Amino acid sequence: MSNTSETATMADGASGSGAPQGESIVKAIDVHKAFGDKVILSGVSLEVARGEVVVLVGPSGAGKTTFLRTLNMLEPIDGGEIHVNGQRIGQKVNSRGKLVDCSARELAAQRADIGFVFQHFNLFPHMTVLENVWHAPVHVKGENKNEAVAHARELLEKVGLADWAEARPRSLSGGQQQRVAIARSLAMRPALMLFDEPTSALDPEMVGEVLAVMKDLANGGMTMVVVSHEMGFTREVADRVVVLDGGRIIEDGAPAQVFSDPQHERTRQFLSKVL
Amino acid sequence: MNFNWEFFWQALFTPSRQFLDGLMLTIVISVVAMALAFIVGLIIALMGRSKFLPFKIFASLYIWVIRGTPLLVQLVIIYTGFAAAGIFRFEDADLFGLVIRGAVQAAIVGLMLNESAYVAEIVRSGLESVERGQHEAALSLGMTPLAAMRRIIVPQAIRIMVPPLGNSFNQMMKQTSILSIIGVSEMFQVGTIISSATFMVFEIYIVVALYYLLLTTVWTFIQAQIENVLNTRAGLPKAEPVFKRLFGVRSKKMTRQQLQQHADAVKA
Numbered sequence: 096m097s098n099t100s101e102t103a104t105m106a107d108g109a110s111g112s113g114a115p116q117g118e119s120i121v122k123a124i125d126v127h128k129a130f131g132d133k134v135i136l137s138g139v140s141l142e143v144a145r146g147e148v149v150v151l152v153g154p155s156g157a158g159k160t161t162f163l164r165t166l167n168m169l170e171p172i173d174g175g176e177i178h179v180n181g182q183r184i185g186q187k188v189n190s191r192g193k194l195v196d197c198s199a200r201e202l203a204a205q206r207a208d209i210g211f212v213f214q215h216f217n218l219f220p221h222m223t224v225l226e227n228v229w230h231a232p233v234h235v236k237g238e239n240k241n242e243a244v245a246h247a248r249e250l251l252e253k254v255g256l257a258d259w260a261e262a263r264p265r266s267l268s269g270g271q272q273q274r275v276a277i278a279r280s281l282a283m284r285p286a287l288m289l290f291d292e293p294t295s296a297l298d299p300e301m302v303g304e305v306l307a308v309m310k311d312l313a314n315g316g317m318t319m320v321v322v323s324h325e326m327g328f329t330r331e332v333a334d335r336v337v338v339l340d341g342g343r344i345i346e347d348g349a350p351a352q353v354f355s356d357p358q359h360e361r362t363r364q365f366l367s368k369v370l
Numbered sequence: 371m372n373f374n375w376e377f378f379w380q381a382l383f384t385p386s387r388q389f390l391d392g393l394m395l396t397i398v399i400s401v402v403a404m405a406l407a408f409i410v411g412l413i414i415a416l417m418g419r420s421k422f423l424p425f426k427i428f429a430s431l432y433i434w435v436i437r438g439t440p441l442l443v444q445l446v447i448i449y450t451g452f453a454a455a456g457i458f459r460f461e462d463a464d465l466f467g468l469v470i471r472g473a474v475q476a477a478i479v480g481l482m483l484n485e486s487a488y489v490a491e492i493v494r495s496g497l498e499s500v501e502r503g504q505h506e507a508a509l510s511l512g513m514t515p516l517a518a519m520r521r522i523i524v525p526q527a528i529r530i531m532v533p534p535l536g537n538s539f540n541q542m543m544k545q546t547s548i549l550s551i552i553g554v555s556e557m558f559q560v561g562t563i564i565s566s567a568t569f570m571v572f573e574i575y576i577v578v579a580l581y582y583l584l585l586t587t588v589w590t591f592i593q594a595q596i597e598n599v600l601n602t603r604a605g606l607p608k609a610e611p612v613f614k615r616l617f618g619v620r621s622k623k624m625t626r627q628q629l630q631q632h633a634d635a636v637k638a
Contacts, residue, residue, distance in 0.1 A: 169506055199514045207512025217507035221525050221604045231511035234521060263605035276507075283511060 118145050120180055120287050120318045126165055127174035128158075128342075135161045137342040138175070143287075148319045150329040150350075153339035154365050159322045162339065163289050166320065167209040168202060179209055180286045207235055210280030210288040214296050216272040218264035224275050225251065225260040228282045236283065243282070250278040254308050270301025274308050281312075288312065290321040326369055330354060338362045378573040381564070382580065392560030393581060399474065399556065400543045403481035407542075408535075410482060411489025418494060429490070436487035442548050444484055449476035449552045477549045477556075481542060488538050496531035497523060529600045536593035540586050547582075557581060590615060 121143035128136040135158045143149050151159040164170035166177060168185040177184040184205050189195045197205070219227050228247035232238040238246075251257045254274040256267075264272055273293055280288060290309065294302040306328045313319055313332045323329060329336055329350055336353045338346035338361075345359045354370065357363045381389070418429035436444070449472075453459040460472035460479075500523050508518035547558035555563075561578035565571045590612055597609035 167510060169509065199516070203509070203512050203514045203517075206510055209510070211507075211510035213503060213507060213510075215503055217501070217503035219504065219507070219522055219526075221529075223605075230521070231513070234517070235512040265605070279511070 119143060120145050120147075121166060121320065122178040123162075123166065123175065124177075125175040126162065126172050126177065128161055128165060128170060128172050135342055136165070136172075139339070139342070139344055140175075141337060141344065141347075143318060143320060145318055146316045147334045148313045148317075148321070148332055149335045149337055150333040151320065151322045151337050151339060152324070152326075152329065152365070152369075153345075154361075157339040158342040159339050160291050163291050163320060163322050166287075166289055167206050167211055169211070179205070203235075207231075207283055208286045210277075210283060210285035212273070212276050212280055212288065212290045212293050214292040216264075216269070216276045216296075218272055218275055218279070220264055222264075223260065224256065224262050224264060224267070227264065227275060228279045231279070232282050247278070247282055250281050251275070253281075253311070254278045255304070268301060269297045270304045273297065273301075273305045277305075277308055277312070287318045287320070290319065290323070292322050292324070294323070294325060324369060326354075338365065340365070372572075374570055374573055377568070377570050378577065381570075381574055381577045385577070386564070389557070389560050389564065392555055392557040395474070395554070396543070396546050396556040396558075397585065399477055399481065399546055399549070399554070400539070403478045403485060404539050404542060406478070406482040407485035407489050410486035412493055414486060414490035415493035415497065418490065419497070433487045433490055436484060437491075441480065441484045441545060442551060445476065445480040445549070445552055448480050448483075449473065471554075473549075473552050473554045476552060477546075477554045481546070481549075485538065485542050489535065492531050492534045492538065493527075495534075496527035499530045500526045526604075529597075529604055529606075532593070532597055532600060536589070536596075539593075540589055543585050543589065544582055587616070 119142045121141065123139060123141045126136050126139045128134075139158070139162055141149075141162075151163065153159050161170055165172050166179065166184070168177070171185065176186075182205055185197055185202055186194055187197050187201070218224075219230070222230060225244065225247055228250055229240070229243040232243040232246065233240050248257065248260060251260055254277060256271060256274055256278070259267060259271065259275075264275065267275065277288075277293075293309070294305050297305065302325065306325060309319070309321070309328070310332050321333075333350050335347060336350045337344055338353065338357075338359070340359075340361045346353055346357060346362045353362065354366065357366055385393070414429050414432055417425040418433075420426055420429075448458075449460060460476040462472050463470050463475065504522050504526065505515075505518055508522040509515070513521065546556050549556050550559035550562060553559075558578060561574050565574045568574070594609055594612045594615065601607065601609055
């Protein structure tokens with residue numbers, strides 16, 4: 096558990112929006128999203144406290160990934176608000192008091208503080224592993240290159256890939272690539288890390304190494320929102336499990352409580368298939 | 371067969387000053403037009419990807435019209451046609467003490483316009499070959515869409531674009547021969563002048579053909595070099611040796627392996 100004092104309060108927050116105590120890093124309010132006629136999210140609200148690890152679960156098509164992607168506006172929203180670290184993401188009030196979209200530059204600056212780990216890693220193939228990690232700190236944040244490289248080496252050490260610094264991403268296994276991807280996100284010193292099914296594209300024997308890195312991260316106090324089907328990991332690491340179904344949150348609570356005593360019939364059905 | 375070997379060897383190995391000037395002009399026009407076409411083509415391709423509808427429409431119309439009409443017709447319209455209609459006349463211009471003839475300017479503009487439409491299509495397909503996830507990863511790290519394009523997408527797309535761009539340039543170098551129609555004294559034009567002065571028609575055109583072959587061959591080497599540099603930088607094996615490209619000695623296995631490499635590169 097990343098934060099025991101918060102976990103205690105979460106254990107009884109069985110349903111509803113599950114507003115945690117303490118400073119909230121993520122605050123999503125009534126988020127709506129549709130692709131054409133197909134409604135994906137119909138009013139999702141979620142708060143995540145600093146240091147908390149929240150795992151989003153639910154049947155496929157429930158809107159988990161879409162919701163995660165709205166948190167850094169990789170997916171623009173049709174309605175609602177998203178605040179990360181006190182900033183409204185993607186929108187601002189202009190000088191006339193009207194709500195308008197942020198400029199590309201403003202949105203980019205907001206995203207720089209939010210780490211995102213993709214299902215398919217999306218490492219940059221034209222760079223070495225090391226460069227993948229230091230590139231954004233230097234070119235986006237303007238960090239000193241020597242310091243950024245040193246930091247990148249530290250992070251690679253941390254994810255157990257110090258020996259692979261000069262290799263090309265394509266010469267790495269899936270699990271190794273995903274660990275590099277995590278290091279790449281961490282290099283930006285994000286306030287929040289989002290993980291979109293980080294182990295679903297991996298061979299079974301590589302899942303463990305990635306989950307171990309994520310567990311370390313959680314233990315280090317990183318705020319994390321994770322879409323995952325790894326129930327063992329969820330049970331062990333998550334402070335809260337949030338169950339989505341049909342574009343809504345149907346259940347929100349501590350893993351022990353959600354897994355052993357689900358309140359919602361749909362949760363029961365879903366859990367019976369995955370547990 | 372009448373073939374004056376003496377004249378042929380002389381024309382081939384000790385070409386006249388006039389002929390060398392023509393060769394030089396062919397090279398200069400090709401290189402300058404290609405460089406400009408690359409810039410214009412890039413702009414057209416980016417307009418085509420823009421969310422701003424008028425840009426998109428302009429790009430499609432541009433590519434449609436330019437690719438749908440012959441270069442020869444385009445050249446005559448912008449050089450002779452425009453002048454006749456009083457729209458624009460290419461005048462001789464002085465560039466750092468070097469007189470650039472109006473016809474040469476028209477030739478460069480015409481070739482550039484024509485080539486840019488092809489370049490735009492090559493650029494478009496090159497950019498599209500880079501996975502969407504690359505763009506998203508760049509955005510998630512705080513890059514603006516423009517920075518993502520410049521630092522992540524284009525460096526990957528370039529490698530995919532070089533072979534078709536190279537082919538296109540090869541094509542264009544040979545097409546400069548039709549510039550004679552607007553009176554540019556490039557190599558073919560000079561060849562024609564020599565042939566009518568000496569009546570050595572067959573000999574001189576064979577020489578002209580060999581010089582074009584020399585140009586495209588040299589380009590093949592340069593292109594292979596560029597591809598190798600890009601592949602090395604991307605951590606990939608070297609491109610196919612020039613010898614194999616020129617003489618087409620490609621085993622089936624080789625081709626399949628390269629297809630696989632290409633597929634891997636695109637996937638990765």
